[in-house]
Amino acid sequence: MELHDIWFVLIAVLWTGYFFLEGFDFGVGVLTRLLARDRAERRVLINTIGPVWDGNEVWLLTAGGATFAAFPDWYATLFSGFYVPLLLILVCLIVRGVAFEYRAKRPEENWQRNWEHAIFWSSLLPAFLWGVAFANIVHGVAIDADKEYTGGVLDLLTPYALLGGLTTLTLFTFHGAVFTALKTVGDIRARSRALAVRLGLATAVLAVAFLGWTQLDRGDLTTLLTASAAAVALLLAIRAITVGHEGWSFTLSGVTIVAAVATLFLALYPNVMPSTTNPAWSLTVTNASSTPYTLTIMTWLAVLATPLVLLYQGWTYWVFRKRIGTQHIAPDTHPQQQEPTRA
Template identity: 40%
Template sequence: MSHDQLIILWFLLVGVLWIGFFFLEGFDFGVAMLYPVIGKDPTERRVMINTIGPTWDGNEVWLLTAGGAMFAAFPGWYSTLFSGLYVPLLLVLLGLIIRGVSFEYRALMPDDNWRDTFDWCATIGSLIVSLVFGVGFANMWKGMPVDGQPPHMSGFWNLFTPFTLLGGVALVVIFMVHGAVFLSLKASGSVHDKAHGVIKLLGPVAVALLAAFVVIGNIAYPATNNPHLGSGASAAMWVVGLVSVAALAFGVLMHTEKGVQKRENLAFFGTGLAIATLFVTIFIKIFGTLGFVPTPGTEFDMWIAASSAVTLNLMSKAALVGVPLVLAYTIWSYRVFRRRLSVDHMPPESSSAATAGVEIANG
């Protein structure tokens, strides 16, 4: 493959890795953000924790892989993002840290205040990460100005506009709905019923926010602003964006009857497809520009930011082995821990070292 073809291939692979992360970690974030709503009872909260306990750290592998692929394939992209988004990316890191610590430390002491504190850490950490990623990717859709050589960003407060804040809030609510749909698949009894109530309440809100984000984004920041896209890109963004809205609406509508397994499977398919197509729309918009708008006299695009052909060739060979392994592990882990959980499955709380961390009740 030529260097240009390898650059396009790795842009697509980076997009796939980010989409996989948001699809899988999206419901993890959503479940944790719903602790204060569905998990007011400690036993019900433990059911929620155990639905994501076996897989949350595996889901984060997709983030590490996406970040690593960006760094290796597009070092200019990576460094330019950090020049202007250092504080937001630091917030993401801190959110992920306190979220991970909460899973590992919550069961170390038999004290309700101790557990409640770490559960709140999981909620706050998930909220921070979801909000920051929503604002960040909305800025990529909008286009962030860069200047200088090497290119760098400036003006932290310019990241916050009505459109980008809409993107942040929309992603938070979509993840909460995605998490509630996941709980309806993985839990039974009272947790399942409360998750159904959350979907009925937040589902229409999520659809409205997503529709507003897609419509405003396509009108205010259309594909025609991107010099690297052809004439059909605008239509593609409208089509894929509206598919995202329709998929989310479909997922919400599938929960008109609670407890119907087939409908719950379709609902999860719908919310997952909505997240995937939303980020497909964003990656269409940033093709070539990588989400930046160079000022006059500044040269920056996907080809300038990319690594050498030798590096991309080596990475492609490694990806042929690594990506199937990650996919196989992900599928295997969800198959092993596919059983539904309820409060009846929860063993007594313990503080022993043998049961530290998340108690996996899937058996």
């Protein structure tokens, strides 16, 4: 296996980690309007991801940086061709971070309600747009001989891409509902279980359709196995949350995400962006990669830095592992007494 193949796998791992971790906090953000009945419950939901949401986004920065360094032509074509959807995602992530930090800075109801709406929409839109983006990457887009995207924004909104967006949106929201059940106590825990079952069934329908379409479009025996693993894990996750095994359900919903992302990257390889204009103009792990020297330096840096990052993030989750409920939320009296984003 060449270095460019290894870095394709590493980038797939980084995106998998990002969707596994950011997926549930996108889901929790969506649930602030779907599940929470009042401000106290919305504060509970926000506090479940308060200590970890910004750390989860590090995986996105690392995946983007690794793509830029290891496959510069892939990065250039992707970020220029998908400029509008990726810009929307970036704006949402900025607004989302500001909303988490500023929502509790003032006690006025309108102020807090507006920031809570911002959290909802800035969680929902990226969860949908990431599915649209990756569906287009796997299916292929119009790329010319100069490795430039020649289509428009509307060309990205194909039925397959929209199905991909709906699949990631429901999957992440289901993942977030299971995480909420795992991290809360009381009535909100019971309702998150019930909602997770409904979301899981909707996700199962969409995921089977999307992964089936992917299999027919670019699949082989390997992708059939990973897609089947994703479907089985999802059904087991729904079963586990039905009987109250939140830990197993969260693990299995995570396995669903891992297997689904693996299916997409396996269907993509050895391409990194197929061309629908002419298959000979597709970007591959070979013609889009950096020099072997660059990849060698990156490999050594990854070997040294990755264990430290994993240890730190694992420690964060361990420290903030306890469940919370509305009884742990301080009354709304002064802005300084409202919950911080890392409490």
